[in-house]
Amino acid sequence: MITIERIARIDPATFEALRNLLDACIDHGASLGFYAPAGADLLLSYWQTVAKEVSNNQRLLYILYDHGEVQATVQLSLCQKQNGRHRAEVEKLLVQPHAHRRGYASQLMTYIESDALQQGIQLLVLDTQSGDKAELFYHSIGYSKVGQIPYYVSDVSGRLSSTSYYYKHLIANSQ
Template identity: 40%
Template sequence: MTTHESFATATFPVDIRPLTGDETNAALPDLIGLLRDAVDNGASVGFMAPLAESTARQYWLDVFASLSRGEREIWVAQAGDRLVGAVQLEPCGKANGRHRAEVQKLFVHSHWRRKGLARRLMQALEQWALEHGRSLLVLDTETGSAAEQLYQSLGFALSGQIPDFALSPDGTLRPTSVYYRQLSR
């Protein structure tokens, strides 16, 4: 068992908080591990399995650049000194879309799932969206996935489905479901 695995099965209080730009270097190893765990466990989040560490590293460096430009927000679930979950929100930068934002890359480490962390990450994201005038959230997720069930339970409404939208990490074409949620104070 790796150090990360033995840590992940321990019981710690988990804090949900925004990730700030000055924390990105320290967070990078955990976020790389989190992304690789998600992909290697079948999450359709834009990558093929097995996910190379260098590919995951470059992805996060690109995300951090977007964060530093104010184009994205990130929340993390932290247990002790480890990050065990994350979610991103990309507010629309267009003049006619300043009321909406796209939810992206919600994942929780496989050893920490089924503990309510994804729900808590989404609640933090939604609170920020409301506070910043974003009243419409949109997202897409693999049809039939556990994530789809979570989004439905959070009040997201199905807008439609697109067949053969993306390859799953194992190379199978899968449909995606497009969801939205109108927020109110």
């Protein structure tokens, strides 16, 4: 049974599950801001920062469970500027590598878009490494590419890659 929740507090078991999920995605080549192999302490520190931002209402954290097991997660980083409270940035859409192609990412994105609208958020933005399979996914669920920046990220060997930027206006897509 699949359930999706917006998480208000990360308990120790969830910290561990999220750390393992991020680690697995990094090990499978996802460009997520960390080089493989990422250290457990570094990844735990990342999730502790996320937890602090969640508790300070700066970030929304969503988790998709299948039969009680963490299978996917995504975050909305909320704009803190007065003139930008209608927008958020989608960050760290992660799906267990062994669970790809099961529709988890689509279900999670549909859920966060609906929840975003309920929170008064009308515009979602995100970036992803240019040429990555994630670009096809975001396009398929209605995100529009607005450009790319060359030489934006590096891999562990120092090779530079571009990043692509996308947006989705939720009001226009819900009417």
